[in-house]
Amino acid sequence: MGEISIKINIADRIYPLRVDMEEEEIIRRASKLINDRIKEFQENYAVKDKQDLLSMCVLHYATGMLKAEKNTNADEVGVVKAVSELDSMLTEFFNK
Numbered sequence: 001m002g003e004i005s006i007k008i009n010i011a012d013r014i015y016p017l018r019v020d021m022e023e024e025e026i027i028r029r030a031s032k033l034i035n036d037r038i039k040e041f042q043e044n045y046a047v048k049d050k051q052d053l054l055s056m057c058v059l060h061y062a063t064g065m066l067k068a069e070k071n072t073n074a075d076e077v078g079v080v081k082a083v084s085e086l087d088s089m090l091t092e093f094f095n096k
Contacts, residue, residue, distance in 0.1 A: 010034055011050045015093070037061075058090060 006024055008015045008031045019027055037060060038053045047053055065083050 010093070011038055011054055015096070034061075054093075061086065 002021060003018045004021050004024060006017050006019060006027070008017055008027060010031055011034075017027065034057055037057045038050075041047060041053050041056050045056075047056070062083070065086070069080070069083075
């Protein structure tokens with residue numbers, strides 16, 4: 001399939017992306033999960049700084065991915081790939 005241009009809102013910032021059509025739904029769902037987790041952290045902790053909230057969110061998801069990696073050898077390649085993709089996305093996000 002072809003690439004499309006989309007805009008993703010994470011932590012009240014808009015990020016224009018070019019993604020494969022079949023990845024659009026996954027990326028939008030991931031964005032929603034991140035924003036929901038940020039909102040949860042904001043409500044449960046006295047944290048206002050978006051950078052701190054994003055860091056807490058990244059730690060939450062990275063920890064979950066590492067636990068999943070530890071618990072299953074069959075999906076090891078998929079988890080490593082997902083962590084690598086997350087790392088790439090976060091590197092791109094924080095370099096903007």
